[in-house]
Amino acid sequence: MRWIEISPGFACNCRCSGCFSCSAEAGAQMDWAEVQRWLYFGRERGAKHLWLSGGEPTLRRDFRKTLKLAKHLGYERIKVQTNGMLFAYEGFAERAVAAGMNEVNLLLKSLDPKVHDALNRTPRSHELLTAGLEQLRLAARDAPLRLEGDFLMTTRNWSELPAVVAHYADRGLVHFNIWLFSLVDQGSRDLRRLVPKVSDCMAAMVEASDVARAHGATLCSLNTPHCMVPPSHWSMQFNAAGMDLAVVNPGGHVFMLEKSSIEQRVYVDRCDACAVRKWCHGMRSDYLAVHGDSELTPVSAEAAAGVDPRGSVLEI
Ligand code: SF4
């Protein structure tokens, strides 16, 4: 194990469409003793890096205690995945950095506050994210702090992707992850209308990757099989297994990232003829239930010749 992702609780101050945290039981929280146990567990199993997720990890009373202990135990990269809202409050970012946080992944939805707030189902979430980023940039002047963006791609925002990458790369973000909207955690709501067809989005994704590169940043796509991405841009393919990351959820559920329900793993018969079958993670079943499998087209040996199909891990 190189990374451990600890989700200490599913409580959140946003109610994003399609997020499990909105439907998780309010009581699904680790106590501090449990958080400590998992921090020690990670180091004992060789994890060098911590990814603190949720829910919204900044809401927890033991947020800074967790960062401090992680630093004390020798975790090198201490990443916080967040909607960024609490960082808007003066001193919050500075104190988190002093406690040990050295990476932040901000949840990005749209440059349009109305779209962002609507997808988050939380008024003012865009305003607070913007203010939070400014505070994080101030904190980054005095300490090493890597800023990344997680873009959740839906039918409502995919066309903005290159502009979002340009906007945030101009504001110091050095890496972007594209997460394809998933129905896995939609609960009783029917959110199929939000799942974009990847072939519709691919030109924007390729452009966003080029925009990132032009800014000296990098970009990964986490949920797209190789046949949907031009070989010229396979470097954007996320290699989940390459992370060697164990996820720990409240209740002690532990699994490797590549076994997560939002990883792909579904193939069709014609995949057997695909030259990159060995490296492709397949497609998610919830996506195939909405859009069918007509986009899955075996990659020929000629198309794959001379291109590294392994993709990237978030170790950049
Ligand atoms: S901010 Fe993150 S954890 Fe909170 S509801 Fe949105 S996606 Fe879920």
Ligand code: SF4
């Ligand atoms: S055809 Fe199948 S194995 Fe090949 S890239 Fe597409 S999903 Fe992956």
